[in-house]
Amino acid sequence: MRATFMYGAGDVRVEHAPDPVLREPTDAIVRILRSCVCGSDLHPYHNLPASEQGTPMGHEFLGVIEDLGPQVSGLKRGDLVVAPFAYSDNTCALCREGLHTSCPNGGFWASGDVGGGQAEAIRVPQAAGTLVKLPVGEDSELLPSLLTLADVYGTGYHAAKQAQVSPRTTVAVIGDGAVGLLAVLSARQLGAERIILMGRHDDRTKLGIDFGATDVVPERGAEGIEKVRELTRGQGVHAVLEAVGYMNAYETAVGIVRPGGVISRVGVPQYEDAPVGFGSLFGPNITLTGGPAPVRAYIEDLLPGVLDGTVEPGRVFDRTVTLDEVPDGYRAMDGRTALKVLIQP
Amino acid sequence: MRATFMYGAGDVRVEHAPDPVLREPTDAIVRILRSCVCGSDLHPYHNLPASEQGTPMGHEFLGVIEDLGPQVSGLKRGDLVVAPFAYSDNTCALCREGLHTSCPNGGFWASGDVGGGQAEAIRVPQAAGTLVKLPVGEDSELLPSLLTLADVYGTGYHAAKQAQVSPRTTVAVIGDGAVGLLAVLSARQLGAERIILMGRHDDRTKLGIDFGATDVVPERGAEGIEKVRELTRGQGVHAVLEAVGYMNAYETAVGIVRPGGVISRVGVPQYEDAPVGFGSLFGPNITLTGGPAPVRAYIEDLLPGVLDGTVEPGRVFDRTVTLDEVPDGYRAMDGRTALKVLIQP
Numbered sequence: 001m002r003a004t005f006m007y008g009a010g011d012v013r014v015e016h017a018p019d020p021v022l023r024e025p026t027d028a029i030v031r032i033l034r035s036c037v038c039g040s041d042l043h044p045y046h047n048l049p050a051s052e053q054g055t056p057m058g059h060e061f062l063g064v065i066e067d068l069g070p071q072v073s074g075l076k077r078g079d080l081v082v083a084p085f086a087y088s089d090n091t092c093a094l095c096r097e098g099l100h101t102s103c104p105n106g107g108f109w110a111s112g113d114v115g116g117g118q119a120e121a122i123r124v125p126q127a128a129g130t131l132v133k134l135p136v137g138e139d140s141e142l143l144p145s146l147l148t149l150a151d152v153y154g155t156g157y158h159a160a161k162q163a164q165v166s167p168r169t170t171v172a173v174i175g176d177g178a179v180g181l182l183a184v185l186s187a188r189q190l191g192a193e194r195i196i197l198m199g200r201h202d203d204r205t206k207l208g209i210d211f212g213a214t215d216v217v218p219e220r221g222a223e224g225i226e227k228v229r230e231l232t233r234g235q236g237v238h239a240v241l242e243a244v245g246y247m248n249a250y251e252t253a254v255g256i257v258r259p260g261g262v263i264s265r266v267g268v269p270q271y272e273d274a275p276v277g278f279g280s281l282f283g284p285n286i287t288l289t290g291g292p293a294p295v296r297a298y299i300e301d302l303l304p305g306v307l308d309g310t311v312e313p314g315r316v317f318d319r320t321v322t323l324d325e326v327p328d329g330y331r332a333m334d335g336r337t338a339l340k341v342l343i344q345p
Numbered sequence: 346m347r348a349t350f351m352y353g354a355g356d357v358r359v360e361h362a363p364d365p366v367l368r369e370p371t372d373a374i375v376r377i378l379r380s381c382v383c384g385s386d387l388h389p390y391h392n393l394p395a396s397e398q399g400t401p402m403g404h405e406f407l408g409v410i411e412d413l414g415p416q417v418s419g420l421k422r423g424d425l426v427v428a429p430f431a432y433s434d435n436t437c438a439l440c441r442e443g444l445h446t447s448c449p450n451g452g453f454w455a456s457g458d459v460g461g462g463q464a465e466a467i468r469v470p471q472a473a474g475t476l477v478k479l480p481v482g483e484d485s486e487l488l489p490s491l492l493t494l495a496d497v498y499g500t501g502y503h504a505a506k507q508a509q510v511s512p513r514t515t516v517a518v519i520g521d522g523a524v525g526l527l528a529v530l531s532a533r534q535l536g537a538e539r540i541i542l543m544g545r546h547d548d549r550t551k552l553g554i555d556f557g558a559t560d561v562v563p564e565r566g567a568e569g570i571e572k573v574r575e576l577t578r579g580q581g582v583h584a585v586l587e588a589v590g591y592m593n594a595y596e597t598a599v600g601i602v603r604p605g606g607v608i609s610r611v612g613v614p615q616y617e618d619a620p621v622g623f624g625s626l627f628g629p630n631i632t633l634t635g636g637p638a639p640v641r642a643y644i645e646d647l648l649p650g651v652l653d654g655t656v657e658p659g660r661v662f663d664r665t666v667t668l669d670e671v672p673d674g675y676r677a678m679d680g681r682t683a684l685k686v687l688i689q690p
Contacts, residue, residue, distance in 0.1 A: 093580070094605070097605055099604050099605040101604075102629055162632070259439055259444050259446075260442055260443070265627060268627070269621070269622040269623055269627050271622055272620050272621070272623070272624060272625065273618045273619060273621070274619070275617050275618055276614070276617070276618070276621060276633065277614040278613065278614055279617060281636070282613070282635065282636045282637070283637065284447055284636065285444060285507075285634075285635070285636030285637065286636070287632060287634040288621065288626070288632065288634070289633070289634075290630070291630030291631070292628065294630070
């Protein structure tokens with residue numbers, strides 16, 4: 001099969017690789033119908049040290065089950081399924097608490113001996129716990145929206161859920177990437193009536209308005225903080241959904257959150273230490289929450305709205321490439337000429 | 346009147362001071378019946394630079410209303426009242442959300458032109474919003490327990506509430522000072538069945554067991570973390586109530602919290618930056634919460650249990666001094682020969 005590998009910053013190649021095979025009785029093999037490039041793939045695209053050994057890429061996919069180990073229950077060959085960006089057994093204490101990303105039998109795609117999703121096929125460990133059957137055909141127009149259940153929609157939803165967004169919550173979303181825009185959509189779904197989107201790419205913030213944003217703040221830093229405070233009569237917002245991961249986004253979050261409010265992070269932090277003392281979080285009783293979204297926990301909740309067309313999270317895809325064109329897809333996302341790139345192998 | 350002032354680290358004096366007088370129509374004057382020394386008073390006792398100008402001390406008191414401004418409704422001369430450690434109007438948007446410590450018309454005792462509680466009398470700003478009438482007489486044996494509503498009980502309760510402690514929550518409390526012990530009591534009140542108290546003073550942890558602790562871990566640092574992990578089958582606890590405020594307590598909290606769990610801080614942080622990135626809070630979806638407790642929000646909830654004897658938070662007082670003996674009280678708490686010192690002016 002063909003699969004995507006990264007050999008260093010900016011060096012993405014699509015190559016022939018061995019077809020995946022069943023290794024454990026709990027595995028499945030999935031032929032990939034749709035995959036995509038994630039904003040978080042841009043971190044290694046900027047930073048990965050050059051190596052002769054390529055790193056497999058991609059952690060979002062949906063496809064068709066081609067083969068199953070003998071211990072995989074509830075699924076069969078030919079099922080069209082979506083996979084969350086982390087695999088998990090869905091039966092342990094942590095999965096039952098909705099913390100699938102911390103499952104002791106779980107892990108992440110494209111790490112260890114597990115391949116990536118930007119490929120023609122993949123071995124899925126813990127298939128019964130991981131894969132969710134989708135009641136659509138291979139030609140469904142819903143495939144892009146269904147693919148967002150693998151990561152970006154569930155991640156935006158996690159940000160909003162962890163912040164306990166409700167109709168009484170004033171929300172600000174930092175970041176107009178796919179996760180930020182779907183955090184807007186999620187906050188609206190949870191009833192928020194005032195949603196301020198901080199982003200400065202017109203085409204993206206327009207989609208954010210379609211998804212439910214009531215205000216757009218293109219300014220950044222101190223100017224952006226001042227603008228959000230103006231919009232909230234000086235008080236700040238109850239919930240900040242931080243979908244970027246850089247320290248300046250954290251500082252903005254601290255600057256715009258209301259006393260007693262919540263900063264909910266889903267952008268992977270590109271820092272380890274940050275201010276949390278009396279002068280930042282403690283004094284005004286700010287809660288800091290978030291992390292890698294246990295999207296597996298949300299798929300059943302979010303699926304009906306996608307199937308009945310209530311929401312169209314797939315609108316974040318604004319470009320489609322073949323597998324061979326994946327390097328162009330990375331370039332387009334890195335250069336911000338594409339918001340999110342869909343891959344049709 | 347006599348009042349307590351600190352002139353530098355270790356230099357506490359009880360001196361004559363002008364009697365407090367009404368300044369604003371919303372003020373009241375309270376004759377103090379009981380006050381106390383707080384663990385947080387030990388921070389300036391260690392660190393306050395020497396000055397010729399004394400700093401008034403004390404933020405916990407109950408007493409009798411001696412005088413009232415014309416705009417103070419709902420209270421009258423002779424009422425026995427308790428004051429939370431922050432005054433507030435109890436009517437603004439933030440107070441209505443339970444964030445009295447962030448009230449724009451509020452503030453803290455012993456700061457600006459407001460005196461301290463380790464004195465014979467005090468001027469109370471925003472008296473109608475701040476003071477809560479207690480249905481007991483001046484000779485009530487409940488006064489010590491009622492005094493804990495001013496700070497340490499409400500603060501321990503805030504830690505447990507912010508961590509959303511419930512019967513399903515495994516809890517660890519870091520610190521065996523008065524706040525830590527009352528965090529134990531609060532977690533038990535909220536239904537927690539497993540409460541691990543991390544502390545190494547036998548007389549204190551014994552009281553913690555009376556208050557509801559099921560396990561005591563005297564070890565600290567890596568050894569303490571290992572012990573708590575052993576007690577929780579390697580998983581860690583759902584909620585850490587951190588009642589110390591030093592960086593090593595924060596590190597212990599990160600070490601013992603379960604994925605998806607909560608670290609709820611009420612010990613005033615003696616640091617500003619701390620680890621919050623992928624390797625500490627973000628990766629395992631840990632929530633960090635807490636701050637100065639809006640104890641005013643909890644007094645009505647906690648009062649009935651004190652009045653009917655269901656709880657005896659006043660057991661944290663193990664020594665009583667007169668106002669003139671307050672410097673001895675500081676020495677005793679600093680030397681850990683007293684857990685918490687009650688002042689009977």
